[in-house]
Amino acid sequence: MISGNAVAGLLKPIKSNGMPQTIYIHVSEFCITCILFLVQKRVRAMEWSSCLSLFLAASTCVVKSQDDQMPPKMNSSFNNAYFYPRNTTLTAATINCKAINGQIKYEWKKDGDVIKNNKYVSVNVSTGTLKFVQMHDADYGTYQCFATNDHGTAISKPFNINESKLLPFPTSGFKEVNCTQYEHCKIPCRDKPPCIPYSQCRVVWKIGEGTEVEFTKRVGVDSNGDLHLLWSNTRDWTGLLYMCGVWHKQMNKSVWGSETYLRIVQATHTSEIRPFRVFRKNGTTLIGKKGVLSCMFAGYPSPEVEWISPTNKTIKDTPGKYEISDFGRVLTILQAEPEFEGDYTCKGKGKESDACSVFLNVTSAPILKGDNQMKDVTVSTGENATFLCNVSSLPMELPPSPPKWKKNGVDLDIGGGWKYIMIDNNRVLTVTDVQNVSDTGVYQCMSENSEGVLLKEAILKVNVSKLNSIDNLNTVSGSVNVIIIFLAVGGSILLIVSIVGIGICLVKRHRKGTYSITNVTANGT
Structure with missing residues (x-):
């Protein structure tokens, strides 16, 4: 609160001929709605041209930015x-x-x-x-x-x-796997323990106590953790046990198990083996996330791998779109969108070739379809405000739940009245007879399907009713002598300075941050 003496000290009269005057000033952007500043000591005499000084004095105490007058808007996104x-x-x-x-x-x-x-x-x-x-x-x-x-x-x-x-492998004895030179050989990772989350986990293999198996064009591991020798070499038989391990990056921890003794039978002759598929894995991903597909072909010599898109175009490493890794056996769609969904062709190529189809499913939590969905709304007092939340699921997905509505994080109390009207299976919410204090806030629409939750917010901002004349001001009596009122009037800001027994002056915002101060009357209020 500013005392009467403080205000009087800031008032520096500007010469006036007694006629209403307009003075233009430039101030920082602000928006004040219905703020009263009361000075409790009588200001006995004042030139009306001093309104400018009084305005500046008051604004140092009560002026706030436009953002300060708005409900909050969530600016962070979160994982599921x-x-x-x-x-x-x-x-x-x-x-x-x-x-x-x-x-x-x-x-x-x-x-x-x-x-x-x-x-x-x-x-x-x-x-x-x-x-x-x-x-x-x-x-x-x-x-x-x-x-x-x-x-x-x-x-x-x-x-x-x-x-x-990351749980340990169960205790079990070793098993023996027999394979033939030049032929495909699969060593299962038996009883692989749960590792959560999958994105932090990686399967590794070692021979004996410390020699890690190197993955090459001939040797790979599938997404189940099984080790594949796409053609077997007699050097793969070392006399030591093969062991499967699971590494958890976040926990910086590994566990080992599934001990296997490998025996390679030498072939009597060498001949080419045409490519054939030994593994494939479909992929599922959310919109905007990575989608991973994999396939594996055995054969002698090791086949080349080629990927073809659902639109029948050969896929190459493409920054921001595709990444091919693990000697061609893994295709990563870097930022999946609905149009990436479909059957991809994976080819194993030698003198002859083989192919398989691998499907990418792009899915999503509920999405909003149509224009003007959950948009901020500004209305005047007494008008209605409508929010649209037309939730939908992607094709081939289960439909979303009907929207649930909240205001400021609390479930709307629909009750039996007409304050809130919902139609179209809750996809359209109308707030009727909007009032400034009770209805301003953040409105939230929530829906879910099998893939996640949608939450969208929109702000309802209420304009104070337009001021048609100074007669709309209430008469002030008692010991309060100076009143400064800031009103939002449509798209403008109006400052009304009323001094009991002296008169009223108006301060109005113009474009580009310019304001005018006008002496309206010298009559008592």
């Missing part, structure tokens, strides 16, 4: 799931939540309950950071971030935090 190991000191277990618009306070919830800081889990309410030092049973579950300012609450989509794990 995060994985951390149990009972391990974590060094990079931080999830950031960021929203824009004004001063924001953050809150995290797990399984619907607010997270309270402890020595293992902490939330920074100012930055939105969720940090784990060590995971325990109670820390795994469904998480969601809430970002709140004075005008509403934005929320993240819910996501899971699951346990990273």
Whole structure:
């Protein structure tokens, strides 16, 4: 609060001939809605041209940026799931939540309950950071971030935090595999233990206690972990056991098992063996993520591998689109879109060739179809506001659930009234007779299918009703003598300075940040 003496000290009269005057000034962009600044000591006399000084004095206390007047908007995206190991000191277990618009306070919830800081889990309410030092049973579950300012609450989509794990191989004796020189030989990785998440896991093989098997054009491992000698060499028989191992990158841990004794029978003669498929693996991926397909051909000598797209075009390494690895046996679509879905052809080529079909399924959580879906809306008091959330699934996917609606992270109370009207199986929400304080906020639409959850937000901003004349101002009485009112009027900003017993002046924003101050009347208010 600024005292009467402080205001009086800032007022420096500007010479006036008694006629209404307009003075143009340039200030930083701002938007204030219905702010009252009261000076409790009487200002007995004042030149109306001093409105400019009074405006500047008041604005130093109450002017805020336009963003400060808006509900928050979530600015972070989140994975469907995060994985951390149990009972391990974590060094990079931080999830950031960021929203824009004004001063924001953050809150995290797990399984619907607010997270309270402890020595293992902490939330920074100012930055939105969720940090784990060590995971325990109670820390795994469904998480969601809430970002709140004075005008509403934005929320993240819910996501899971699951346990990273790598179990040991079961105890078992070795087995023997017999193969013939130049022919295909497969050594299974028996009883391979679960390794979660798959993206952090890799199968490796070794011979004896320390010699790692090198993967080459002739030797490879499939996505099940089985080792393939695409044609067998007598040097593959060393007299030592082959062992399958699983390496977990995040946990920096490996486990070993599936001991196998390999015997290679020498061939009586050498002849070419035409390519033939010994492995293929279809792929499934989400829109925007990597899709991985694999195939493997045996033969002597080792076949070349070629990939052909669903549009019958030969695929080469293409930055940002395709990556071919593992001697041609693995094709990675780097950023999958629905048009990448389909049957890919994998060819094993020698003097003769063989081919197989490998399918890529591109899937997604529910998507929005159509124009103007979940767009921010600005309306005037008393008008209706409509939000569209036309959820759909990709072709060949199960349909999404009907949308559920929230406001500021809380389920809408539809009740039996007419405040909220939903039609088209909840895909259209109308907020009727919009009021500034009660209806301003962030509206959320949620839907899910077998592949994930869609959460989209839109802001409802309410304009204060237009001011038609100064007669709309309420009469002020009592000990309050100076009132400064900021009003949003359509697309403009109007500052009304009312001094009891003296008169009113108006300050209006013009384009490019220019404002005018006008002495309207010298009559009492």
